Amino acid sequence: MNVQDIARALRAREFSSMELTRETLDRIKKLNHSLAAFITVMEESAMARAGQADAELGRGIDRGVFHGVPVAVKDLFFTRGVRTTGGSRIFAEQIPAHDAAVVEKLDAAGAVLVGKTNMHELAYGVTSGNPHYGTVRNPWDMNRIPGGSSGGSGSAVAAGLVPLALGSDTGGSIRIPASYCGVVGLKPTYGLVSRFGSMPLSFTLDHMGPMTRTVRDAALTLNLLAGFDPRDPSSSRQPVTDYLPSNNPSIADVRIGLPENFYFERVEPEIAKAVKRVAETAQTAGARVSSVQVPDIKAINTVARVILLAEASALLESFLARRTEFGSDVLGLLDQGRFLPATDYVNAQRLRRILREEFLAVWKQVDCLLTPATPCTAPKIGQSTLEMEGEEDVRLASTRLVRAVNAMGFPALSIPCGRDSKGLPMGLQIIGPPFQESLILRVGAALEGTTGSWPA
Amino acid sequence: MPLKPWPLPQSQTNQGKIGSETLDSKMALQRNWKLIAVGLNLDVPDADLEKAQASLEKLEKDFRPLVGLLSPETEPAFRFECPSEEEL
Numbered sequence: 001m002n003v004q005d006i007a008r009a010l011r012a013r014e015f016s017s018m019e020l021t022r023e024t025l026d027r028i029k030k031l032n033h034s035l036a037a038f039i040t041v042m043e044e045s046a047m048a049r050a051g052q053a054d055a056e057l058g059r060g061i062d063r064g065v066f067h068g069v070p071v072a073v074k075d076l077f078f079t080r081g082v083r084t085t086g087g088s089r090i091f092a093e094q095i096p097a098h099d100a101a102v103v104e105k106l107d108a109a110g111a112v113l114v115g116k117t118n119m120h121e122l123a124y125g126v127t128s129g130n131p132h133y134g135t136v137r138n139p140w141d142m143n144r145i146p147g148g149s150s151g152g153s154g155s156a157v158a159a160g161l162v163p164l165a166l167g168s169d170t171g172g173s174i175r176i177p178a179s180y181c182g183v184v185g186l187k188p189t190y191g192l193v194s195r196f197g198s199m200p201l202s203f204t205l206d207h208m209g210p211m212t213r214t215v216r217d218a219a220l221t222l223n224l225l226a227g228f229d230p231r232d233p234s235s236s237r238q239p240v241t242d243y244l245p246s247n248n249p250s251i252a253d254v255r256i257g258l259p260e261n262f263y264f265e266r267v268e269p270e271i272a273k274a275v276k277r278v279a280e281t282a283q284t285a286g287a288r289v290s291s292v293q294v295p296d297i298k299a300i301n302t303v304a305r306v307i308l309l310a311e312a313s314a315l316l317e318s319f320l321a322r323r324t325e326f327g328s329d330v331l332g333l334l335d336q337g338r339f340l341p342a343t344d345y346v347n348a349q350r351l352r353r354i355l356r357e358e359f360l361a362v363w364k365q366v367d368c369l370l371t372p373a374t375p376c377t378a379p380k381i382g383q384s385t386l387e388m389e390g391e392e393d394v395r396l397a398s399t400r401l402v403r404a405v406n407a408m409g410f411p412a413l414s415i416p417c418g419r420d421s422k423g424l425p426m427g428l429q430i431i432g433p434p435f436q437e438s439l440i441l442r443v444g445a446a447l448e449g450t451t452g453s454w455p456a
Numbered sequence: 457m458p459l460k461p462w463p464l465p466q467s468q469t470n471q472g473k474i475g476s477e478t479l480d481s482k483m484a485l486q487r488n489w490k491l492i493a494v495g496l497n498l499d500v501p502d503a504d505l506e507k508a509q510a511s512l513e514k515l516e517k518d519f520r521p522l523v524g525l526l527s528p529e530t531e532p533a534f535r536f537e538c539p540s541e542e543e544l
Contacts, residue, residue: 339498347526350531
């Protein structure tokens with residue numbers, strides 16, 4: 001069930017929040033052994049919260065659509081009194097004294113937090129093969145990765161453990177697992193959702209957002225999370241709006257761009273075909289689909305990598321003497337960042353400015369871009385390279401189509417677009433101009449029904 | 457479909473276009489990562505340094521030519537903010 005269905009059922013007294021939460025916890029207990037989607041399950045506090053939600057609803061106190069709904073958050077969001085590991089051994093005993101801003105908002109909305117999801121160590125990778133808290137598995141094929149770094153959130157939503165899990169996205173960490181797990185993932189505009197209380201990886205690339213089963217649930221979550229927060233230095237004062245698309249959203253006259261360059265190169269043909277088929281559907285629905293030239297995404301990816309390497313290593317430098325407590329892949333990236341001179345970081349930020357100005361010009365031609373989210377479906381666990389017209393590192397391939405958007409700060413939505421011949425979910429990405437979440441969610445909502453539904 | 461070069465405002469570069477396809481990768485420096493590690497007093501074991509080296513060299517090859525395109529008036533986006541709808 002999705003959030004909206006649960007909300008309806010709770011109000012119709014088809015079941016109580018306590019019953020639903022009990023069933024959720026039982027299901028997590030049964031499946032987490034194999035999925036490793038959760039690091040911490042909050043059984044006691046979840047049941048208490050569900051009881052409170054039921055009591056409030058009984059008294060006519062209704063906090064909105066999330067009231068009494070079981071949800072999960074990636075284990076890098078601070079939770080008061082509950083350990084927050086960041087998927088790292090270094091922070092295994094970290095017990096925050098306050099909640100992250102996004103957790104505060106879920107709590108105020110009456111959501112029932114059932115646990116903290118597993119992730120790639122320190123959010124610094126795409127496999128979610130966590131050496132400390134277990135290898136997260138993809139419910140569609142347990143021998144495959146769920147993607148990352150928000151792999152536990154993607155796995156938990158795909159397995160139907162929770163209808164909503166929050167993730168973070170620094171170089172695709174919401175959209176990659178959304179694509180590999182066949183769920184919806186939204187990376188909002190930089191600054192729209194507060195980063196306060198979220199363990200950082202890269203100050204200028206980190207974004208927080210929802211992973212859900214439907215676009216509307218993602219929109220409802222954004223309604224809850226968006227807004228200025230003085231505790232986050234990058235928080236935007238841009239006015240928020242109602243992001244929820246109507247039930248039959250129109251995309252007539254929306255100008256959808258299909259990139260001529262980069263985004264359809266070295267992409268599995270089945271995925272390219274699926275995305276283009278969705279574009280045809282959009283055209284049939286009245287959208288104006290056209291080819292468009294986008295800036296040099298490879299250059300943006302390079303700039304984003306320099307920024308990420310430098311910022312992540314600066315952040316974690318004081319822990320780097322404890323080398324044995326890091327997984328080898330994360331340690332390797334942290335080592336790389338220490339070799340970059342300060343001049344490279346400054347110049348990457350200068351290039352970022354130019355490239356952003358170039359990319360902004362695209363929005364004069366089209367309202368949004370439609371691209372594959374990942375060039376492949378979920379790779380196998382332990383697989384380090386892919387054959388993509390030549391051998392390509394799984395990490396670079398997985399991030400190739402999503403990383404640039406983090407450097408630009410644009411909103412991007414990943415939605416499922418059917419399954420490939422292996423039966424694995426394929427994902428498409430809708431990228432929009434800054435603060436145009438309403439538009440990309442509307443387009444996503446209009447298209448999601450046409451892209452293949454959930455299996456029973 | 458062949459790539460079309462992306463037009464960059466002339467005021468923003470005096471050497472060419474942003475885009476590694478159009479650039480001379482000879483601009484990449486040959487760096488001695490082991491000496492850099494010693495110079496920076498980085499406690500990175502040789503085996504780990506060897507692992508990092510290939511990625512660093514690839515990044516150097518991709519990044520250095522881009523740096524060569526920057527003109528002096530380009531300021532960094534240290535405080536990164538997206539423009540609002542009105543500014544677009």
